[in-house]
Amino acid sequence: MRSLFGLVLVAGLGLAGTAVYMVRNHFEAQAAQLAAQQATMVHTVNVLAAKRTLHYGERITPDDLVYVRYAEDFLPEGVFLTLEELFPQGPEVQRAVLRQMEPNEPILAVKVTAPGEDAGLTARLSPGMRAFAISVDVASGVAGFLRPGDRVDVYWTGEAPERGQVTQLIESGLRLVAIDQTADANIDATIVPRTVTVEASPQQVAKLALAQSTGSLALSLVGQGDGSVASAVEVDRMALLGIQAEAEPPATEEPPPAPRICTVRMRRGSEVIETPVDCPTN
Structure with missing residues (x-):
């Protein structure tokens, strides 16, 4: 009897140990799975x-x-x-x-x-910036493909002293804030504007105002995502036609003046004698 009781006790302890081991492994697996889920969880x-x-x-x-x-x-x-x-x-x-x-x-x-x-425009301007209107037509306004939010380069064409007509890049990457009387960037139709309004600093506004009053302005659309800054660009008629100005011939040194010689002529009979004398200072 005692032997049987001992066997039952040992078997019970073994089964209990096995059950505890299995339960512990199950909880450990669940904890590892939960930790893996939390590691990949995106907090929102x-x-x-x-x-x-x-x-x-x-x-x-x-x-x-x-x-x-x-x-x-x-x-x-x-x-x-x-x-x-x-x-x-x-x-x-x-x-x-x-x-x-x-x-x-x-x-x-x-x-x-x-x-x-x-x-309105005041809500679209960056701090310290101003709005300036530029008159355009179908050619100078990029055929109506401009939209508020686009960036443009501004070219001036006018007369330059001793050079004739000249075209020069005067501003690069100016942001458009309005087309005619609309500042809506979601314009569906292509329109040919009469004026575009750009965002510019006070110094740029003064420059654009002078350029608009002394010549004509044309806009060039800058590509989306183009962060490059255009370098100085200037073209005159000579550059347009590929004509190179002839170089002036090098200046030649004039020879020094011949020394001044003063003489006095004296006649002795039929013979004329020239005698060197000092030249007058006057």
Whole structure:
């Protein structure tokens, strides 16, 4: 009996140990799986986004917004996390849309005005910059393919002293803020503008005003993503036709003047005698 009891006890202890070992392995496997999931988990936060398509100039209300989950590590600059951030003075003091936004697109500070402001030119100008209008036509205005937000180079053509007509690059990479009377960058139709408005510093404005009054201006569209800065460009008629100015012949030194010789003639009979004398100083 005692032997049987001992065998049962040993078997029970063995089974209990096996069960504990299996349970421990199960929990360890679950813990490792949970740790692996947490390592690959992307932390997200709620950000305010457009509930519908928001067009240029529209006023934004809380009904136009929805919260979307966005990866915290990849949040774009200028997002709004709460309605209080977007409407710091209350929902009655609204912001206006500067750039069109699509549904579920996060609201960014660069795409809306400050609270209470309209979507006019003043809202699109960078600090310290000014708006300057340039008269254009179908040729000088890139055939109507310009849009607000594009960048252009400005060329001046006028008369230069002793050189005739000259074309010169006077400004590079100016940003367009308006075409005619619209600052909406989402223009669908191709239009031939009469004026374009560029963003420029006060010094650039003075330069453009003088250039526009003394000659004609033409615009050249800069490619999207082109960060190069155009170097000095100037072309006159000689360069246009490939004519090189003839080099002036080198100046030759004049020979020194011959020494001055003064003489006095005296006649002796039929013979004339010349006698050297000092030349007068006057």
